[in-house]
Amino acid sequence: MAEIILQIAVVLIFFSIVFGVVRLVVGRTTIDRVVAIDMLSVVTISLIALYAHISGRFVYIDVALVYGLLSFLAVLAIARYLEKGP
């Protein structure tokens, strides 16, 4: 039972990544694309943590930790750059 529910959850996260990539391709302005990368990084953190459970290895949680720290830095730098102007 729990296995089936986890598979449904993975499929939902799958479609969430698909929607984010569609917004990245379609997006009219640069800010739209940056919002897409922000959302996708959070979704990827969840996906890596969930995969650490599925494969049963604790080490993968560290990757999610590093990810959560560094993706934020890139988004913040891009926002500051766009605000100041070239």
Add this chain to the structure above:
Amino acid sequence: MSELIGSIVILVGAFFLFSAGVGLLRMPDVFTRIQAGTKASTLGNILVLAGLGIYHPGWSLKLLIIAYFVLMTNPLSSHALSRAAHSIRTPMARTTVVDALRDENDASAAKGSS
């Protein structure tokens, strides 16, 4: 029993992540997209991590640190993005009612020039 509860919490979190994607695709302009993406993905991420914590109580301290980082950094990046979008004059949706920030900036610019 704890397996079932944990997997249901993870499913609810995945549903919130899915609706973040749908909101990113359907909303009319940049600011509403930022709101939909940020809020739903933050709660979805916290729920997925909480479900994993119910599965494995030994992991819960590190999961708590990840949840804390996301909870601190996600509003900050959404705030910086929306401020940048407003300062480079990204067009807003057609149904927008009021824009107090642009009024304020115009008023201070007029006062400075005269």
Add this chain to the structure above:
Amino acid sequence: MLEMLILLVCGSILVSGVLAVMLNNLMAAMVSAGLASLFAAASYVLLAAPDVAMAEAAIGSGLATLIFLYAIRKTGGDVTDE
């Protein structure tokens, strides 16, 4: 299920890489390149290499974007589309 996830992540690398080449706007191309490296790190985790994934996430998604940003600011040449 694992094959499906690997296919999705590798397809996303392909889409964002092609987009990084095709776009005219420098900032948008840089964002797409960062996203390609982000998905590459996710695929390394799915292929059971967490140390490589950690290095890729630190260098590709964080540091390379900042260095590109510095270079664009130094040259000052930003081409906008439309």
Add this chain to the structure above:
Amino acid sequence: MQQDHETTQRRLVGFPESLIVLWGFLFVVWLVINSSVEPPIVVIGALASLALAAIFVRRGDVWRLGLTPRKVFHFLAYTGVFFVELVKANIEMLRYVYAPRIDIRPGIVKVKMPLRSPIGRLALANSIALTPGSLVMNLQGDALFIHWLDVKTTDPDEATRMIIGPFEKHLGAVFG
């Protein structure tokens, strides 16, 4: 010279307390990330977090909290209120997202900021960004500009009561 001496004096008021607060926080984060209590790791973590805390405490008195039991109680109450508001915000967001035709009237309104201390302002801005349909955009003086997903009123006082009403009491008690 005299003035310089005075500024140094003012900057160092409350130096040990804020140093201990920041040191303890960084040290706990280090221990959790390493997830082991072997002696070399603990010693290296203590030294590194002490150095970082001593560097960052010198810049202003941001970390001077003045912990008392009353503040701890109000902080716990604030956490509970915050999570309730977060769940409410997401249910409202689901209603907007899955509606067959998106019918919203967004807008930017101006509200008043009741708090003084920098870390209190950070906490309030982060909580506003995660509560129903609102997002902080700019802060000029004492005025906050908030992007509201469904504008109900444009009067500043009414908007202040509606948006930051739930948090104001507890955060005011904790951070002043």
